[in-house]
Amino acid sequence: MSTAVVTGVGVIAPSGIGADFWPAVRDGRRALGRLGRYQPNPYPVVVAGEVTGFEPEGRVDPRIAVQTDRFTHFALAATDLALHDAALDPAAVPDYRFGVVTASYSGGVEFGQREIQALWRSGPEHVGPYQSIAWFYAASSGQLSIKHGLRGPSTVLVADEAGGLDVFATARDELARGARAMLAGGAEAPFCPYSMCGQLGIGLLSAGEDPDTAYLPYTAEAAGFAPGEGGAVLVVEDADAAAARGAPARAVVAGHGATFTGIGRFPDSAEGLARAARQALADAGCRPEEVDVVFLDAIADPRADQAEAQALRSLFGDRAVPVTAPKTGYGRCYAGAAPLDVATAVLAIEHGAVPPTPGVTGCRFDLDLVTGAARPLDVRTALVLARGLHGSNSALVLRRPETS
């Protein structure tokens, strides 16, 4: 059985791009603000995490930029960062052995809105041909495969937001089947009126107007989440292949589990999340006592938060395990949220520090929630939890590589 290791991390997040991300989350800096991506904004969601300062110019080939949505621009840019971080030239990987798996929740909605407007305002002949590929959930995986010549397994998971964790299981499975390297992750760009109207129907977005208080999971003030854009792409390699080229293993993708407990049935997600976590731990050959930190899902719905706290209690009993939700600082980035948490977990393992949950004080559950400042901690095993807004529950175990 091969071992899957993370060798590169590429982040495009409201908190920061590339190397700017870790200091921002470590220090609990907040990147939520007034949603400005579209004007006017007549919708009852005004606080969001936007990737400010990101333009495709200089990051995306102009030919590709005109035919792709912002969510693909993010994925392309995050991948360049990840490959650079991994010092991996895709051409050096044996042909058909390098693949890509991304998760998508919204697809290319902003591009799609532009073309839908052209359709209804001016007529079908005004719809550009690139609409046929730009909106599609698989657009990012496809463009990454084309750009980097990846002829290995290439796919997209449209599996609710928790699909952002499942991609790492898919990557690991493909490595076990013979791939040498996989790009795994996801990015979202959900800020346009068309997309926002779809998101509002979920009834879980925060209507708060103050960036400091709009997204406060686990507190008495919890009233929904602030949405975010961006995400992360990681390079996941076969450990032997990474070692052979002298690339340091940053973390081991050790175990994964997933369950489904139904749309809008958050009380049931307590058991669903706990089962997913147990599966992931069993898959990793790891006991709950070995978990050093948990990266939380943090929906900020009172029922959902309570279910998550119950899941943790059933896993760990009375043991106080440090838990954190750095995403309260930059928003919940849909299928990009879990890849960002995985990236953060890798960085936490490397830096020996658990970043805080920005803005949250007065946790109403019996949790050892890291707040305020980063907590120095020797992180050997991290558990990452993710739920989808439509009933998916996933868990991933990351472990620090054994040093020989």
Next chain:
Amino acid sequence: MGTTPSPAELAGLISRCTGVAVTDRQLADPTTTFSDLGIDSLGLMGVLAELKRSHGVHRDVEMNTEHTPRELLAVLGQEVAR
């Protein structure tokens, strides 16, 4: 109907529709195809659609990426002449 775009205007239109920065000199070269310029079939379709919308080019005009922009310019000249 519409007006014939100049080579410089066509170059600008192609750049806008396809993201490929082309010059009017490249458009004048009789051997350089759309494919050579890095313009794919969807990009060319977008260029033709724009010409049909904004410059009165007949809807039946079709080209593929092995054609040259010079051929397109010739078609545009005929279109407006007829």
